[in-house]
Amino acid sequence: MKFGIIGLGAVGSLLAYFLNRAGYVPHVVTRSRRERYVLKWGGETHVLQVAVVDELPPVDYTLVAVKAYDTEAVVDKIRGEPVVFQNGIGGLELLKERLGVGFGAVVTYGVSRVEGVAEVRGVGEIVLPREAGEVADALRAGGARVRVVEDIEPARWLKLAINAAINPITALLRAKNGVVVENPYAKSLAAEAAREAGRVAEAVGVRLPADPVEETLRVAEATRDNVSSMLQDLSQCRRTEVDYINGAVVRLGERHGVEAPVNKALWALVKAAEAACGAV
Numbered sequence: 001m002k003f004g005i006i007g008l009g010a011v012g013s014l015l016a017y018f019l020n021r022a023g024y025v026p027h028v029v030t031r032s033r034r035e036r037y038v039l040k041w042g043g044e045t046h047v048l049q050v051a052v053v054d055e056l057p058p059v060d061y062t063l064v065a066v067k068a069y070d071t072e073a074v075v076d077k078i079r080g081e082p083v084v085f086q087n088g089i090g091g092l093e094l095l096k097e098r099l100g101v102g103f104g105a106v107v108t109y110g111v112s113r114v115e116g117v118a119e120v121r122g123v124g125e126i127v128l129p130r131e132a133g134e135v136a137d138a139l140r141a142g143g144a145r146v147r148v149v150e151d152i153e154p155a156r157w158l159k160l161a162i163n164a165a166i167n168p169i170t171a172l173l174r175a176k177n178g179v180v181v182e183n184p185y186a187k188s189l190a191a192e193a194a195r196e197a198g199r200v201a202e203a204v205g206v207r208l209p210a211d212p213v214e215e216t217l218r219v220a221e222a223t224r225d226n227v228s229s230m231l232q233d234l235s236q237c238r239r240t241e242v243d244y245i246n247g248a249v250v251r252l253g254e255r256h257g258v259e260a261p262v263n264k265a266l267w268a269l270v271k272a273a274e275a276a277c278g279a280v
């Protein structure tokens with residue numbers, strides 16, 4: 001089995017690490033050029049074994065780990081079956097439209113990029129659809145906690161609801177995830193954002209595997225010391241994934257006649273914050 005990875009940020013590095021431990025050396029397309037790529041986990045620094053290339057050779061699977069807004073730019077680089085490891089809704093849909101193939105995946109490991117270096121801060125799981133079973137086997141062989149499901153959409157939408165609630169609120173308040181359970185105003189706003197995302201999921205025809213509000217509060221509590229990916233992006237004045245998170249809830253809601261005013265306001269506020277610091 002041959003694997004390619006596009007994007008060697010936090011998630012791409014985690015995938016490379018598990019593949020290495022299973023005996024694979026993936027070919028990688030990444031914008032960052034370094035002498036060595038590492039992943040920090042529990043006080044240890046692991047050097048990643050990767051072959052960095054401009055164009056992937058023929059591979060069985062390409063693991064797409066770029067931010068959702070960079071998907072368009074990497075369509076032509078994909079070889080084999082793409083498996084998309086991204087927050088939000090939109091990147092996988094674009095690939096499926098353009099290539100006619102693609103599987104979604106959900107990652108709940110707490111992994112951040114600190115000064116350009118990927119660091120694992122919390123063990124979660126990787127959820128993959130049955131069709132990507134070979135990818136699941138390889139990652140599991142490398143020590144990843146993997147769950148295989150018949151339909152990935154409920155897991156993607158539940159993660160979307162959680163991200164729609166925790167990410168913009170923590171980014172706008174410049175606070176760790178715990179703020180969502182500690183601050184009553186943040187908590188009720190997060191609950192409403194998650195509830196709206198749940199209503200949109202239902203309208204789209206996706207049955208969530210758990211209550212989105214309860215799950216949001218559970219994840220905020222479990223990751224209370226985490227800095228959300230949106231807060232990391234905004235504090236470094238990088239473009240966020242808000243268009244694919246709250247923006248996706250609003251757009252898909254409009255398409256199915258469901259209003260999502262809290263998501264709309266959070267989307268606008270994060271876009272305003274991006275513009276204020278000049279993020280592109």
Ligand code: KPL
Nearest residue numbers: 166223226227228229230
């Ligand atoms: O996925 C996350 C993110 O930061 O993007 C959460 C679940 C909010 C954990 O930090």
